[in-house]
Amino acid sequence: MISIIICSVVFLLAAYALVAYIRRKNTTPDYTGKTVWITGASSGIGEHLAYEFNSHGAHVILSARNLAELKRVQESCPHPERAEIAKLDMTNYEEIDAVSKEVIRKLEAEGKKIDVLV
Numbered sequence: 001m002i003s004i005i006i007c008s009v010v011f012l013l014a015a016y017a018l019v020a021y022i023r024r025k026n027t028t029p030d031y032t033g034k035t036v037w038i039t040g041a042s043s044g045i046g047e048h049l050a051y052e053f054n055s056h057g058a059h060v061i062l063s064a065r066n067l068a069e070l071k072r073v074q075e076s077c078p079h080p081e082r083a084e085i086a087k088l089d090m091t092n093y094e095e096i097d098a099v100s101k102e103v104i105r106k107l108e109a110e111g112k113k114i115d116v117l118v
Contacts (some may be wrong), residue, residue: 032057034115035107039090042069049118054079058116061103063088 036053040046042064054060054077062070063086070085077083088099107113 029056031115034058035061035112036116036118037061037063037086037103037114038118039063039088040118041073042066046118047073050083051077053116054083058082059112060084061086061114063090063099065089 031053034057036049036058038046038050038053038060041050041060041062046064050060050062050073059082060077061084062073064070065087067085067087070087074080074083074085086099086103089095104114
């Protein structure tokens with residue numbers, strides 16, 4: 001009797017895990033209408049995050065020191081019309097303060113906010 005109960009519990013847990021796995025595999029992230037600010041977006045992980053968030057509907061704000069590379073990333077985004085540049089040197093605290101305030105002011109004027117900060 002106990003072995004039947006144990007087998008039933010194991011079967012239910014396995015079925016639950018399988019359903020959860022299938023749901024994760026069949027869903028795609030939707031960032032439509034969201035604003036994502038990515039620092040270090042001119043190369044590497046930041047660049048590829050920009051492409052991914054942009055391809056899933058997000059408006060991305062690309063920040064880094066190298067303006068030429070930021071423009072390249074912006075133009076390479078799947079939807080460049082939803083990508084903007086905010087040149088920013090993260091080692092310059094005064095610049096961080098000024099650029100952050102400007103980006104937030106602009107977003108608030110459009111009725112938006114930062115939903116994800118990377």
